[in-house]
Amino acid sequence: MSIDPATDASTDRITDRVTGRVTGTRLATHDLSLGYDDRTVVDHVTTRVPDGAVTVVVGANACGKSTLLRGLARLLRPGTGQVLLDGKSIHGIPTKEVARTLGLLPQNPVAPKGVTVVDLVGRGRAPHQGRFQRWGAADEAAVARALEVTGTLDLADRVVDELSGGQRQRVWIAMALAQETDLLLLDEPTTYLDVAHQVEVLDLLHDLNATRGTTVVMVLHELNLAARYADHLVAMADGRIVAEGPPREVITQERVSEVFGMQCLVVEDPVSGTPLVVPIGRHHSRRPTLVANGATA
Amino acid sequence: MTLTNRTTRPALAVTIALAVLAAGVVASLHVGSRMLSPEVVWAALTDPRADDADHAVVTARVARTVLALLAGGALGLAGAAMQGLTRNPLGDPGILGINAGAALGMVTAVALLGVTSLPVQIWFALAGAAVAGVLVHAIAGLGRDGATPIKLAVAGAAATAGFTSWTSALLITDLQTLETFRFWQVGTVGGRGVEVVGPVLPFLLTGAVLALTGARLLDVLALGDDLARGLGRRAGLDRLVVGLSVILLAGAATALAGPIAFVGLVAPHAARILLGPSYFRILPMSVVIGAALVTWADVVGRVILPPTEVQVGIMTAVIGVPVFFALVRRGRMGSL
Numbered sequence: 001m002s003i004d005p006a007t008d009a010s011t012d013r014i015t016d017r018v019t020g021r022v023t024g025t026r027l028a029t030h031d032l033s034l035g036y037d038d039r040t041v042v043d044h045v046t047t048r049v050p051d052g053a054v055t056v057v058v059g060a061n062a063c064g065k066s067t068l069l070r071g072l073a074r075l076l077r078p079g080t081g082q083v084l085l086d087g088k089s090i091h092g093i094p095t096k097e098v099a100r101t102l103g104l105l106p107q108n109p110v111a112p113k114g115v116t117v118v119d120l121v122g123r124g125r126a127p128h129q130g131r132f133q134r135w136g137a138a139d140e141a142a143v144a145r146a147l148e149v150t151g152t153l154d155l156a157d158r159v160v161d162e163l164s165g166g167q168r169q170r171v172w173i174a175m176a177l178a179q180e181t182d183l184l185l186l187d188e189p190t191t192y193l194d195v196a197h198q199v200e201v202l203d204l205l206h207d208l209n210a211t212r213g214t215t216v217v218m219v220l221h222e223l224n225l226a227a228r229y230a231d232h233l234v235a236m237a238d239g240r241i242v243a244e245g246p247p248r249e250v251i252t253q254e255r256v257s258e259v260f261g262m263q264c265l266v267v268e269d270p271v272s273g274t275p276l277v278v279p280i281g282r283h284h285s286r287r288p289t290l291v292a293n294g295a296t297a
Numbered sequence: 298m299t300l301t302n303r304t305t306r307p308a309l310a311v312t313i314a315l316a317v318l319a320a321g322v323v324a325s326l327h328v329g330s331r332m333l334s335p336e337v338v339w340a341a342l343t344d345p346r347a348d349d350a351d352h353a354v355v356t357a358r359v360a361r362t363v364l365a366l367l368a369g370g371a372l373g374l375a376g377a378a379m380q381g382l383t384r385n386p387l388g389d390p391g392i393l394g395i396n397a398g399a400a401l402g403m404v405t406a407v408a409l410l411g412v413t414s415l416p417v418q419i420w421f422a423l424a425g426a427a428v429a430g431v432l433v434h435a436i437a438g439l440g441r442d443g444a445t446p447i448k449l450a451v452a453g454a455a456a457t458a459g460f461t462s463w464t465s466a467l468l469i470t471d472l473q474t475l476e477t478f479r480f481w482q483v484g485t486v487g488g489r490g491v492e493v494v495g496p497v498l499p500f501l502l503t504g505a506v507l508a509l510t511g512a513r514l515l516d517v518l519a520l521g522d523d524l525a526r527g528l529g530r531r532a533g534l535d536r537l538v539v540g541l542s543v544i545l546l547a548g549a550a551t552a553l554a555g556p557i558a559f560v561g562l563v564a565p566h567a568a569r570i571l572l573g574p575s576y577f578r579i580l581p582m583s584v585v586i587g588a589a590l591v592t593w594a595d596v597v598g599r600v601i602l603p604p605t606e607v608q609v610g611i612m613t614a615v616i617g618v619p620v621f622f623a624l625v626r627r628g629r630m631g632s633l
Contacts, residue, residue: 070523073523073526073527074526075523075526075527095526095529095530095531096529096530096531097529098529099527099528099529100529102527103527104523104524104526104527105524105527106521106523106524106527109520109521109523109524110520110521111520112519112520112574113574114569114573114574115573115574115575116573119573119574119575123516123517123520123528124528126513126516126517126528126529126530127528127529129513179528
């Protein structure tokens, strides 16, 4: 779906320009600027996260994509504008209430030394528990479900430090799932994973979105995987959104060179049919046949 | 099926810790410059009419055992809460100057202001602990990289040195107070009767409840600030409550037994090694280990250098300093 920027900002409905379907948006930004000290990193961004879709934010290093995600997760106070959750300013909502709606997995989270998988995943239940409240059946069930969905049930008693990178990332996602939120924000969930584990983690997130309807927003580095897994792709440069919409519309040769400052060829991914970016460096020139194939694809 | 709270043989570790604690209590009643037989101790404990020298010795030993249990448990718990709160493996109210601050507050009340009522003195101890805690964290927080564990430890050591010399200065100008606080200043459970427990107990219990109910918060804080926020913790208020518990526990323990260091360092680390990283286990286990540690430190201190007694505060340092260096050398300072 592509978002019509002319949509009235006061409504929470988005009319899809192509299909005319109306989808909701629970998470949005309005004129949002974020920064550290005096440096503005996200610059007057207004956008909406489509419900029930996988949104992926891409862009060059330091373009503000992680900062935008942190802003959406109310980890940063806006310089201007605001983040809206269900139409209300996210900073005006009690943080525990936000935590029951919106889950966050930061980049490279560090597990306490010696913590077991089940203990770590159980900590995702914190927003549902009071200070004096005991661990209950609902918590137990949520943890069991999260372990099962992520395929980590058989790791439950293992110590997190001893797991492989891919297993560990699935455990962290399980922790975020135990939080049982409708929205899930992930900051580069595939960093430091080899390509097989990257695909494994992204498949898992796709499944979650497909089976539970969880709205997923993530920052990804890998453009081709982003194009493959995103329903809604957001391209950022210099703290602004330069394009958003279906990957097919967002990823063009001109835009990739604008956003990443790199010459490339965009062809069709032979597996998924999504755009596939083939970078062109200084040392390789286009082979005529490839250009022909790419052009006809 | 219970998915949660499974680790390797926690029951065994808890049983052993409780056994060591119980043995410490028994030893504390029997051992000293005057060794007593179990029959004598039993008779003195059970026969209210007994009124001989042995009975007096046992009564004094009961008092110091109670003090050791309370001060040790409180300091162990305060250390665990502090390590979790600041994610600093060197978080110990002794190392970070809080106990010394409490001692200065108390001695100021006694020597300078002539406060004779213990309940009022405790408030001064708590105020001293709070001021020290804030001051040390403020000093360590200067500079670009914020309050790192090492900077906190250095700031704490400096503050302790400052507070302690100030405390000494106040004491030596006041002979009468010096007589009362000479050993207390180093950390001791002997020489003060069981009657000091009553006024301190409400503070200890309040601090203990606040700390023990903070387990879930500390478990979430251990995941880092971003995740803690994502999981719905309001860092400020939550931290204030746990910080208050540390002040209450450390201040009250100091009022009881003087500034004892290293218990709050050793007990939580031992608990963590034995039971894993969940604060639901670390906090109560730190109470048990802290109490056992101070009780045994007192017992050993009575007999190690006859005919004199070595104060508890010195004995815990003998045990604690190697642990401190081991933690620093291990180099994983940020791993909590």
